[in-house]
Structure formats: C-alpha cells, structure tokens
Amino acid sequence: MDTFFLVIAFILCLALLIPFYRVYKGPTVFDRLLGAAAVGTKTITLILLFGIMYEYLDMFIDISLGYAILNFIGVIAMAKYFRSKERASK
Amino acid sequence: MSMLQNIVTIVLVIGGTFFMLVGSIGINRLPDFYTRTHASGKVDTLGIIMFLSGLAVHQGFSLNAAKLLLIIAFMAFTSPVASHALSRRALLFGMKPWYGHGKDKS
Amino acid sequence: MSQQSSSFWLRHRGLILQALLLSAIWLLLSGKTEPIYLFWGAVSVAFVLWMSNRIHNIPLAENEPCGTTRINIPRLIIYLVWLVGEIIKAGFYVAYVILHPKMPIEPMLVRFTSKQPNVMARVILANSITLTPGTLTVDVDGIHFTVHALTRDTEEGLVSGEMESRVARLYMQSCKRADMCCEVELITSGRGR
Numbered sequence: 001m002d003t004f005f006l007v008i009a010f011i012l013c014l015a016l017l018i019p020f021y022r023v024y025k026g027p028t029v030f031d032r033l034l035g036a037a038a039v040g041t042k043t044i045t046l047i048l049l050f051g052i053m054y055e056y057l058d059m060f061i062d063i064s065l066g067y068a069i070l071n072f073i074g075v076i077a078m079a080k081y082f083r084s085k086e087r088a089s090k
Numbered sequence: 091m092s093m094l095q096n097i098v099t100i101v102l103v104i105g106g107t108f109f110m111l112v113g114s115i116g117i118n119r120l121p122d123f124y125t126r127t128h129a130s131g132k133v134d135t136l137g138i139i140m141f142l143s144g145l146a147v148h149q150g151f152s153l154n155a156a157k158l159l160l161i162i163a164f165m166a167f168t169s170p171v172a173s174h175a176l177s178r179r180a181l182l183f184g185m186k187p188w189y190g191h192g193k194d195k196s
Numbered sequence: 197m198s199q200q201s202s203s204f205w206l207r208h209r210g211l212i213l214q215a216l217l218l219s220a221i222w223l224l225l226s227g228k229t230e231p232i233y234l235f236w237g238a239v240s241v242a243f244v245l246w247m248s249n250r251i252h253n254i255p256l257a258e259n260e261p262c263g264t265t266r267i268n269i270p271r272l273i274i275y276l277v278w279l280v281g282e283i284i285k286a287g288f289y290v291a292y293v294i295l296h297p298k299m300p301i302e303p304m305l306v307r308f309t310s311k312q313p314n315v316m317a318r319v320i321l322a323n324s325i326t327l328t329p330g331t332l333t334v335d336v337d338g339i340h341f342t343v344h345a346l347t348r349d350t351e352e353g354l355v356s357g358e359m360e361s362r363v364a365r366l367y368m369q370s371c372k373r374a375d376m377c378c379e380v381e382l383i384t385s386g387r388g389r
Contacts, residue, residue, distance in 0.1 A: 109287055115294060116290070119294060119299070120301070122303075124303065124332065125301060125303055127344075128290055128330065128344075128346050129294060132286045132287055132329075133287050133291050133294070136283055136286070136287025136288075157224060157225070160221070160224060160225075167323075170323045170327050173332065174322065174323075174333050174334075177333075177344065178334055178335050187305060188303060189303060
C-alpha cells in the first residue's frame, strides 16, 4: 500500500506542475489566478498523501483544511481586488 | 484492514488522480479563460471528491474519516463559488469569450 | 407559509439546526470530550449564533431579508443526492470533451430570466448550474442569469428548466418545468454583447 501511495504522489506532482505553465504563460491575469487555484487544490491532496505516508494523518488533515480555506479566501480576495481597480479606472 | 477496503481505496484514489490529471491538461489545452474555468471548476472538483473519499475509506470509521468528509463538503461548496467569482469579475472586466472558429462546423 | 406558526419547532428551526451543525463541527475538529473543551465549544457556538442572528436581518436584495424563508428539508436531501449524481456526470462529460482529440466545443453565452421565489433559491440555482455538466454561471443580476455553456447539448439541457423546477420545489409546493425559464437569449458570436 505504501508503494501505491508513493506512485500516486509522483503522478500528483506531475499534475501539479502542469498548471504552472499556465501561470507562467497565461495571456491575462485571470488565467494566472486560475492556474494558481488549480495548483492549490492539488496541493491539498498531496499534503494528505504525505500525512498517510508518515502515518501522522490527524495533524496533516488540519493543515490541509486550513490550506483549503486559505485557497478559497485568496481567490475571493483577488476577485474583490479587481473590482476596486476597475472602479478606480472608471 | 480488509481486502474489499483496499480495493475500494485503490479504485477511488486512481480515479481521483486521473480526473485531477485531466483537469491539469484541460487548463493548458482549452482555448480561452471561460472554458478553462470549466476544467478547473468541474473536473478538479470531481477528482478531489473521489480522492478524498478513497482516503476516507482507507481510514475506516474514525475521526480522521469524518474530518475528510468535512473537507469534501467544504470543497464541493466553495469551488463553484470561487470559479463563479473569478469568471464574473472577468466578464465585468470586459473579457470576451471565445466563440469557436465559426465557419468550419455548422 | 408566511403566517406565524404557533409551534416552537417551526419558528426556531433554523437556529436549532444551526446550533446542532456548529456543535458537530466543533466536536469533529477538536475530537476531545473533556469538560473544559466542551465549555469553550458551547461559548463559541453561542457567540456564532448571536452574530449570525444579527446577519439574518440584513436584506440580501431589496425587500428580501434572507432569514424569513423556510426550506423543505426532505426535499433538500433528495436534491443533494441528485446533485451528487449530476457532479459525477459533469466530471465525466467535461473530461471526455478535454481528452477528445478534436475538442468538440462550441462555447456560447446564454441569458435567461428565472422566476425563483426568493434570493436563497437563486443562490442555490447558481451554484447548481456551475456544478452540472458543461455550464458555468457567469453573472447573476437580480433575476437575470448569464451562463456560459460549453457545448450546444448542455445549453439545451439548461434551457429545458428541469433543474430550476427542482430548485423551486425546495420552497414551493409544486411547479411545472415549462414556466420556469423564459426570455432565453443565445450569444454565439462576438458582436452579441
């Protein structure tokens, strides 16, 4: 089972690196934000996998819950920021 | 840990990893911002739900499994809100959607 | 439905359910049952209830405070089960579209007017549209929805109004699927807006 989780962690790292291309290249700011949010969701699962592999899951679950909340609040805050910028330029 | 539990865990975790990989590919492959939001908002949500359910099955009946279910509910409720907030801001910002190549398909 | 019911349960149902939910989350996150933790948990739940009770009196839209409507709980559970099925279908459909070599997408914006009974129903509808196959709520302005659809099939599924009648049935007794979604306007080219 440990080998299985290790292989899954490698595949997840690959899935985590792909959106970085969009963060780097993205034509607009929103594409970059979307890529960053996608990286965040994969990070949550990666944290949980590390927790299972180290057999210390109860601490890592709290960390990943906090990470999920921060990811969500970050996206909402960036959306709010763009509204105020749009108002200033009007 | 029973055999059935292991099998269900492996199936759910592999399915979730597959969907998250597809979501990553979709974010790079689709043509414009709104369609990319489809990839990020739906495929990734399904992937993370399947993955965390697999981990909850792996934990069995315990406090950790209940916390994993809490994370699942949180992700399922907040991911549409986040993608809606981003795409609404993009529309108000004046970003035009991509309407396809037009003539080649009827 | 709006008249004051004499039953204590009906009048304070929202508060009681919220208190139960908050206590469950506290127990889940702390995982301890010593009296001191339970005491601080009770204090936190009471504080959050007091704060959110004040929030309930703030209107979300004009003339519509959000704490006055009552949802139908058995129908809500059925609806959630149906929604999970829709999420799974949505994931498979969008994954198929992404992995298809030609990518058969035909994106378009759909504008329609929805006759939902109140604000919370509109919020539920917007979230559900985002979670179901190939559609994404882009803007909600009063009763006017703007939805981005990925292909033409998903647009037809949206306009048929099945989901809207399901959401409206959470609050009302019955409603038909035909009279929910009206004034549909498709924007399929760059000059529509």
